[in-house]
Amino acid sequence: xxxxxxxxxxxxxxxxxxxxxxxxxxxxxxxxxxxxxxxxxxxxxxxxxxxxxxxxxxxxxxxxxxxxxxxxxxxxxxxxxxxxxxxxxxxxxxxxxxxxxxxxxxxxxxxxxxxxxxxxxxxxxxxxxxxxxxxxxxxxxxxxxxxxxxxxxxxxxxxxxxxxxxxxxxxxxxxxxxxxxxxxxxxxxxxxxxxxxxxxxxxxxxxxxxxxxxxxxxxxxxxxxxxxxxxxxxxxxxxxxxxxxxxxxxxxxxxxxxxxxxxxxxxxxxxxxxxxxxxxxxxxxxxxxxxxxxxxxxxxxxxxxxxxxxxxxxxxxxxxxxxxxxxxxxxxxxxxxxxxxxxxxxxxxxxxxxxxxxxxxxxxxxxxxxxxxxxxxxxxxxxxxxxxxxxxxxxxxxxxxxxxxxxxxxxxxxxxxxxxxxxxxxxxxxxxxx
Ligand code: CMC
Numbered sequence: 514x515x516x517x518x519x520x521x522x523x524x525x526x527x528x529x530x531x532x533x534x535x536x537x538x539x540x541x542x543x544x545x546x547x548x549x550x551x552x553x554x555x556x557x558x559x560x561x562x563x564x565x566x567x568x569x570x571x572x573x574x575x576x577x578x579x580x581x582x583x584x585x586x587x588x589x590x591x592x593x594x595x596x597x598x599x600x601x602x603x604x605x606x607x608x609x610x611x612x613x614x615x616x617x618x619x620x621x622x623x624x625x626x627x628x629x630x631x632x633x634x635x636x637x638x639x640x641x642x643x644x645x646x647x648x649x650x651x652x653x654x655x656x657x658x659x660x661x662x663x664x665x666x667x668x669x670x671x672x673x674x675x676x677x678x679x680x681x682x683x684x685x686x687x688x689x690x691x692x693x694x695x696x697x698x699x700x701x702x703x704x705x706x707x708x709x710x711x712x713x714x715x716x717x718x719x720x721x722x723x724x725x726x727x728x729x730x731x732x733x734x735x736x737x738x739x740x741x742x743x744x745x746x747x748x749x750x751x752x753x754x755x756x757x758x759x760x761x762x763x764x765x766x767x768x769x770x771x772x773x774x775x776x777x778x779x780x781x782x783x784x785x786x787x788x789x790x791x792x793x794x795x796x797x798x799x800x801x802x803x804x805x806x807x808x809x810x811x812x813x814x815x816x817x818x819x820x821x822x823x824x825x826x827x828x829x830x831x832x833x834x835x836x837x838x839x840x841x842x843x844x845x846x847x848x849x850x851x852x853x854x855x856x857x858x859x860x861x862x863x864x865x866x867x868x869x870x871x872x873x874x875x876x877x878x879x880x881x882x883x884x885x886x887x888x889x890x891x892x893x894x895x896x897x898x899x900x901x902x903x904x905x906x907x908x909x910x911x912x913x914x915x916x917x918x919x920x921x922x923x924x925x926x927x928x929x930x931x932x933x934x935x936x937x938x939x940x941x942x943x944x945x946x947x
């Protein structure tokens with residue numbers, strides 16, 4: 514009886530003992546298998562009880578050992594390492610290795626990982642031609658999603674998703690090529706020639722090179738900005754079962770190649786309620802425009818006229834730890850770039866919201882997007898690039914989630930049930946009689 518829960522069906526008076534499964538923690542992540550509910554029936558031919566959970570607000574769709582979030586306490590760990598520890602001491606590529614493999618790399622493992630990622634950064638020349646076809650004002654996220662999907666046609670062997678060696682190869686390619694495609698999307702929208710990767714530079718430094726190199730022979734990234742971007746990449750690398758990771762697993766569960774699965778995850782990320790939120794934060798701050806207009810916007814948010822973008826989170830009911838790191842990092846970036854005037858508006862908005870009953874009662878705190886946009890803008894990224902900057906580091910999270918799903922014998926093709934609310938059997942009426 515220990516570690517079970519008893520359910521009494523008051524319709525029939527029957528009692529059911531359902532086993533409880535646990536993860537690492539007994540008080541965080543205990544679950545019953547919803548398939549066990551099926552035995553709760555009115556009669557033999559009853560389908561059995563299901564659980565109804567639109568938006569998966571209380572459904573564990575998988576077991577996972579990658580990322581742990583305690584939203585009530587504002588904690589985020591990758592593979593057991595607190596996010597602030599990694600942001601302070603590690604690099605994005607090292608964190609990417611950790612997320613994928615579960616352990617921090619030894620020196621030779623890290624050297625090999627770096628070598629592999631660095632040597633897959635080029636894209637086929639036909640990919641560039643493909644990208645040329647986009648309209649000059651195409652949103653870079655639309656370009657990224659379509660181009661990553663198109664890579665599927667360049668690497669037909671990637672279909673062998675059950676083969677670990679193939680998977681490894683495609684993971685190298687995806688992690689390496691995302692910044693290249695992202696940078697090309699940016700250069701395309703600016704009408705600038707594409708810049709080839711510079712393999713002497715690190716992951717974030719090379720990305721800056723492919724974005725901003727002009728006529729200089731060798732691009733030298735500013736150290737502070739390069740590190741800031743690397744930290745931003747660390748903070749965005751994974752976030753357990755969010756909308757896009759869930760999409761990656763769901764699409765991946767029908768076993769397509771990882772290029773189309775990553776494209777679908779990136780499409781999920783594009784939406785304003787997920788990775789598109791930082792773009793919306795910037796637009797909102799610009800619309801507010803000055804400190805004296807902040808109270809008016811708070812009032813409107815409370816009246817339900819609009820949502821304060823960058824506030825609130827499905828999981829965090831406390832200050833998002835990633836937002837805290839960015840709030841501290843912002844002034845260092847502004848020492849190099851000059852101050853972004855929107856920061857004052859953001860800080861005032863945060864100050865008022867954190868004292869206001871409406872936000873306090875609903876546990877609405879700044880999330881990662883609240884400060885990332887202001888930093889991205891100071892570095893020189895146009896607003897439309899913000900979700901793209903989220904997609905680059907999140908690719909490793911999607912791939913780690915995908916790989917974990919493929920290796921988990923519990924996983925099946927994602928196929929939820931429904932509570933049917935439509936008509937019963939209807940007669941067909943000819944059009945003349947309708
Ligand atoms: N501004 C004003 N009110 C809000 C906000 C907000 N940003 N977010 C939630 N609320 C209110 C909402 O109206 C509701 O109030 P009531 O109970 O009176 O109806 C209550 O808070 C609960 O909201 P919910 O929509 O049930 O919460 P959710 O968990 O479904 O939504 C969210 C989470 C992130 C979609 C939502 O907070 C939101 O739309 N935030 C703004 C968009 C945003 O910043 N998104 C980025 C998320 S973090 C990046 C990532 O991980 O992808």
